[in-house]
Amino acid sequence: MTDLVSLQGLLAVFLWAALLVYGFSSLWWLIEVAVLSRGWERNTGDVWGLDDIQVRVLTLDAEPVVQQTVDALPDGITDVRVIAEANINIDGARVHVVPDEFDCNATNKGRAVEWARRNVDADAEYLLYLDEDTLVTELTGLPDADFIQFTEKPIYTGSRLTYLCEVFRTGYQFEQLGFHRLSYPLYAWGGGFAIRREIEQEIGWDVATITEDTNLIWRAARKRDLTYQLVDARFRNQAPPSLKAMIKQRRRWMSGTVGDDYLLPPLYRPLYFTRVIAWAFSPFVPLLAIASYLLPGTAPGIGLYSLLSTALLGILFVYMFFGVIAYRKHPVLWPVFLLLTPLAVVLHSAGALWGVVSPVENFEVTQKVTADVVERANKLDEGTLAEHEGTGRLLRESDEEFERGIFSDDD
16 A cells, blocks of 8 residues: 555656656746737838848749749849758859868858858848748848847648658747847747858857757857847748658757757756657646546645646637737638647647757758649649739738638648
């Protein structure tokens, strides 16, 4: 009998510890979205024009994908550079190939941008970094800030499961609205980012990391009183074309974040730790709620525990709801996405959990598809993407319109 009581006590301690860790992360997300986001404005005004921007598109050798990205840039941007690992031909941009013999501490994409920092000339005030598949939208200029993050809205590429996970992730990233109040923005993931050229030159990319964008902003924040601005332009990059590709991508993101945690000051460490746990282990949250109902009266406070664990389970559906809002899905589709939330949570967290258990050190580029594949997947007319001009929206003319495709972005 005594052994049973001790076991129940240990189980209660474990359950409460797990609840507190995940609860802290969830509470912080709510604070960011509901409190810290105050003062953020969607339309901050363009202080700097398109002629103050040099665009740098990063790629290995994905010529047709990069060409579409360059074609989608606003005509007002005249200085476009492609930083590549192989010689490719891109109309409307100057291609710079990273020499094989170039050596530095940085590797993979970090090595490429460090070479560009040292060797590619730039007179513009800002450098706008884009991945090879990023189609810019509503880009008419830049606000006055040291680091400018553009939000993203990954487009469907044929995998319903990865698209579902991207809707969920986009909802979670609403927390970025509160990053302007933090000395250290918690990550630099999104559709693209712009940085003052003088800051990029000063900080550089010459460090070993596989999440070079977040690493850069953390090092810049440590050295400077960095001003940060989020621009909710919803650049359109691609959802991973397969579940395997997405899981590897999430594993890399988590591995890089864990590897760079030494850059954060002590005050941010608990926040960082709980976020890692919350992302990687969120599929286990329902088990906390189930355990509390299976063990009624076995430990002090178990009734309160049941209430709190159920509330945390509900937060997962809140993330998905925010994602559906970001994608402007028609209200009739909301129940579908909410019902699929548990599946999205499990799949989205699989790669992150893998990254915690077995961190990866090598960068692996997520596979991209060509414009014709995206158009077929979303039932778009041939040439729709080619006709896009980056100062406007990609598919919808107004923010008041709804998207009616469940697993696509067609209207």
